[in-house]
Amino acid sequence: MPSSTRVxxxxxxxxxxxxIAQAATVIRSGGLVAxxxxxxxxxxxxxxxxxxxxGIFRAKGRPASDPLIVHIAEMAxxxxxxxxxxxxxxxxxxxxxxxxxTLVLRKSARIPDNLCAGLDTVALRMPNHAVARAxxxxxxxxIAAPSANTFSRPSPTSAEHVLDDLADNVDLLLDxxxxxxxxxxxxxxxxxxxxxxxxxxxxxxxxxxxxLPDLQYSPHFADDRADSLPAPGxxxxxxxxxxxxxxxxxxxxxxxxxxxxxxxxxxRVGLLLLQRDAEQFHDLNMPIESLGRNSNQAxxxxxxxxxxxxxAGVAVILARAPEQGGLGLALHDRLLRAAxxxxxxxxxxx
Ligand code: AMP
Ligand code: MG
Numbered sequence: 515m516p517s518s519t520r521v522x523x524x525x526x527x528x529x530x531x532x533x534i535a536q537a538a539t540v541i542r543s544g545g546l547v548a549x550x551x552x553x554x555x556x557x558x559x560x561x562x563x564x565x566x567x568x569g570i571f572r573a574k575g576r577p578a579s580d581p582l583i584v585h586i587a588e589m590a591x592x593x594x595x596x597x598x599x600x601x602x603x604x605x606x607x608x609x610x611x612x613x614x615x616t617l618v619l620r621k622s623a624r625i626p627d628n629l630c631a632g633l634d635t636v637a638l639r640m641p642n643h644a645v646a647r648a649x650x651x652x653x654x655x656x657i658a659a660p661s662a663n664t665f666s667r668p669s670p671t672s673a674e675h676v677l678d679d680l681a682d683n684v685d686l687l688l689d690x691x692x693x694x695x696x697x698x699x700x701x702x703x704x705x706x707x708x709x710x711x712x713x714x715x716x717x718x719x720x721x722x723x724x725x726l727p728d729l730q731y732s733p734h735f736a737d738d739r740a741d742s743l744p745a746p747g748x749x750x751x752x753x754x755x756x757x758x759x760x761x762x763x764x765x766x767x768x769x770x771x772x773x774x775x776x777x778x779x780x781x782r783v784g785l786l787l788l789q790r791d792a793e794q795f796h797d798l799n800m801p802i803e804s805l806g807r808n809s810n811q812a813x814x815x816x817x818x819x820x821x822x823x824x825x826a827g828v829a830v831i832l833a834r835a836p837e838q839g840g841l842g843l844a845l846h847d848r849l850l851r852a853a854x855x856x857x858x859x860x861x862x863x864x
Contacts, residue, residue: 517682518682519548519680519681520685520686521677522536522686524688524690525690526643526690528644529648529688529690534645534648534649534652536686537649537652540686541559541560541566541649541657542653542654542655544560545566545569545686546559546569546570546683546684546685547687547688548670549645549687550646550673550690550693551646551659552613552642552643552693552694552716553693553696553715553716554662554663554669554670554698554817555661555662555663555670556585556641556660556661557570557573557659557661557684558570558658559657559658560653560655561584561595561626562626564626564627566658567626567658568628570660571628572683573680573684574680575665577665578628579631580660580665581631582630582660583616583638583658584639584657585640585656586638586639586650587640587647587650587651588651592607592638594624594656595621595636596620596636596638597621597622599620600619600704602726603617605726606726609725610717611639612640612642613640613642613716613717614715615639615699615715615722616639616701616702616713616715617701617702617704618635618637618701618704618705619635619636619638620705621634621635622636629658635703639699645690661698662675662684663675664680666751666752666753667753667754669697671817671818672691675817675821693814694814695813695814696815697715697817697848698716698844699715699716699717700714700715701713701715702722708729709729709730710729714844715844716844719843736749736750750851750854753817753851754851754852755824757823757824757828758829759852759854760776760831760832760856760858761833761852761853762832763857763861764861765861768860768863769791769834769860770794773860776832777795777800780830782828782829783800783828783829783831784800784828784830784831784832785831785832786816786819786820787803787804787805787832788805789805790807791834792804801826801828803815805819809840809845812841812845813841816845816848817848820852833852835857
């Protein structure tokens with residue numbers, strides 16, 4: 515289907531300045547540009563322009579209560595976005611910027627209220643991707659950008675995913691190929707004492723705790739059917755495929771047996787598993803998306819795998835809860851939200 519979104523292919527390592535200039539013009543004139551970062555594709559707008567920021571919420575169908583992340587290209591831009599920056603932020607910036615870490619800080623007056631969902635705080639990140647950095651620099655202002663997907667769908671890790679969700683709702687798409695990390699940034703709030711990890715992501719809890727020993731993390735999954743408004747980013751249903759996803763917990767034998775029992779119950783089942791687990795099911799004729807051999811590969815392939823199984827038309831996806839160390843913590847968080855909390859404890863079924 516032809517779309518009105520202009521797509522420009524761009525080199526991910528050495529982007530052509532002429533293409534970047536076209537995209538920067540769209541940003542400066544209040545339009546929307548989807549672009550690659552090292553985590554997932556972002557849907558960008560001028561962070562100083564409330565109307566442009568509003569366009570992001572509309573394009574994604576994102577509730578106004580869910581604030582965006584502001585992206586900067588150099589440390590000099592920090593003071594344009596945040597104020598009262600604590601010493602802990604400088605420590606983290608020196609070690610992890612540019613990279614897959616987002617900091618929640620006090621907001622500067624220059625940032626419009628709708629970007630921050632009316633909060634007095636702002637989320638800020640410096641992406642480690644040549645296209646993203648060049649775009650922010652050429653635009654000459656910070657860029658507000660959530661993931662470039664429809665709200666609650668799996669995040670986009672390729673230009674094709676962006677078009678699948680947002681064709682016609684984006685002015686320009688920079689196609690820099692697949693993203694390398696594949697899950698979103700880790701979000702750390704520095705406006706509370708002690709500091710708190712709000713969302714596990716591309717930078718591990720272990721690496722952050724080495725610098726911030728009092729960093730807290732208590733997973734919280736808000737129910738969107740509840741009356742009260744959940745805290746930003748805590749909705750249980752997120753990153754979800756159209757198919758129902760069941761998440762299995764337990765050791766190998768118990769999980770494989772429970773999965774076979776579930777496969778027998780449904781007609782259109784697909785599997786999303788690490789290669790070693792997927793190999794157990796090769797006798798069956800069903801769509802299988804491999805998550806590769808380790809958590810780095812699993813992060814890179816997770817969202818693409820969910821989308822591929824949706825395209826294959828399965829009704830139920832079976833996945834396995836990963837170990838929660840390193841990147842595994844982010845993988846577990848995304849899978850649990852994709853499953854909307856439907857976890858099967860295979861041990862209990864033996
Ligand atoms: P996305 O870029 O689509 O991954 O979404 C941005 C994430 O950052 C969401 O989970 C937001 O809830 C979170 N976020 C943005 N601003 C804030 C803030 N001021 N306080 C807490 N979380 C935030
Ligand atoms: Mg998102």
